[in-house]
Amino acid sequence: MTVSGVSPAAIAAAVEEARGFLRLEGEAEQALLERLAATAITLAEAFTGTLLVTRTVEDVLPAARGGGWQLLAAAPVRAIGGVMGLPAEGAPFVLPPDAYAVDVDGAARGWVRVIAPGAAGRVAVSYTAGLAVDWDALPPPIAQGVAMLIAHLFNDRDAGRAPPAAVAALWRPYRRMRLMAEAHP
Structure with missing residues (x-):
C-alpha cells in the first residue's frame, strides 16, 4: 500500500490545536511541532486502523483470472478511482471497466475483483x-x-513517559478491527 502524505493543512491544524494545549503563542518551535503532529497523526491512524484525513492510496494486488474479491488495505474508502494492469514485462495499462469489479461495503471497506486480467499478473x-x-x-x-x-x-x-491514557480512551471508539480471513459480503 502506498499512501500520500498527510496534508500540510492537516498538520497545521493539528499544531494549532496543540498550541492551545501547550499555551504557546507565536511561532515558537514550529518545525518541531510540525514533526510531532505528523507523528501523532500517524500513531492515531495506526491505533484506529483508519486514515484520518482523506488522501490518495494505491494498492498492488494479484490479478488471477476469475479471482475472488480482495480487500483494499486502507479505510474508510470514499471512492475507487481505477485499476491498472501490471504485466511482468512491458508498460502498465488501464484495465477496461468490464475486466474488474469494485465495491465499497457498508463498513466503508473497499473490495476489488479482477475478472479478466489480460496480460496483467x-x-x-x-x-x-x-x-x-x-x-x-x-x-x-x-x-x-x-x-x-x-x-x-x-x-x-x-x-520517556507513556502518553496519557486519555489519548487511547478518546480514540478507542473509532478503532477498526480487521479479521485476517475477511470475505466480501
Whole structure:
C-alpha cells in the first residue's frame, strides 16, 4: 500500500490545536511541532486502523483470472478511482471497466475483483480513503487525542513517559478491527 502524505493543512491544524494545549503563542518551535503532529497523526491512524484525513492510496494486488474479491488495505474508502494492469514485462495499462469489479461495503471497506486480467499478473488500484475531508471535519475526540499526544510528545521530550491514557480512551471508539480471513459480503 502506498499512501500520500498527510496534508500540510492537516498538520497545521493539528499544531494549532496543540498550541492551545501547550499555551504557546507565536511561532515558537514550529518545525518541531510540525514533526510531532505528523507523528501523532500517524500513531492515531495506526491505533484506529483508519486514515484520518482523506488522501490518495494505491494498492498492488494479484490479478488471477476469475479471482475472488480482495480487500483494499486502507479505510474508510470514499471512492475507487481505477485499476491498472501490471504485466511482468512491458508498460502498465488501464484495465477496461468490464475486466474488474469494485465495491465499497457498508463498513466503508473497499473490495476489488479482477475478472479478466489480460496480460496483467498484478493490478494497481487507486482510491481515496479517509474519515474526514479535512481536519475540521474530524470527530472532536480524535482531534483532541491528536492534540493531547502532540502536547505530550513536546513536553516529555527527555523523560520517556507513556502518553496519557486519555489519548487511547478518546480514540478507542473509532478503532477498526480487521479479521485476517475477511470475505466480501
